[in-house]
């Protein structure tokens with residue numbers, strides 16, 4: 001791990017990203033709605049944009065928290081992804097990605113998923129984790145989200161350690 005005290009703090013708004021994906025037949029399952037794995041791919045990409053913008057470093061996905069799909073997104077509808085950073089530690093960043101569907105004929109929007117993705121910045125040569133700029137929290141909402149993100153990080157790492165200690169690999 002390298003430390004760089006000159007890393008300038010960045011705000012949540014500096015790295016926030018939005019993405020729209022039109023659901024095409026090749027994205028769909030046999031029921032005419034988008035595959036869960038495809039939505040997860042888009043979530044990963046939206047979160048990668050945020051982590052890259054915040055850190056301006058190469059980043060890799062370390063973890064995606066458990067997530068659910070609350071409503072289908074049908075072929076011909078849009079998947080709207082909004083991603084923002086909620087927590088920065090030394091090399092890791094938590095990104096929240098909210099997904100909505102938009103019916104292009106009616107304009108109706110529905111929330112379908114929220115995911116929390118952890119990215120880690122790595123040194124391009126050693127591929128070992130490196131420090132990222134601190135996060136400057138501005139609004140009360142950002143402070144509240146950050147407190148919740150800290151608790152999620154604690155639980156996530158505890159869960160990871162438990163899985164590592166108890167798993168058997170075949």
Ligand SMILES: CC(C)(COP(=O)(O)OP(=O)(O)OC[C@H]1O[C@@H](n2cnc3c(N)ncnc32)[C@H](O)[C@@H]1OP(=O)(O)O)[C@@H](O)C(=O)NCCC(=O)NCCS
Pocket residue numbers: 060061062063088089090091092093118120122128129156157160
């Ligand atoms: C992510 C990775 C760089 C972490 O390396 P590591 O040797 O575990 O490094 P460390 O133990 O020093 O952890 C580095 C940071 O990652 C975080 N981290 C590691 N595993 C994590 C997990 N499962 N969930 C959340 N955070 C995790 C640590 O908390 C630490 O955060 P901090 O620096 O902000 O305190 C390494 O596991 C890796 O390269 N994984 C593959 C990434 C990849 O290829 N992703 C694409 C999908 S396959």
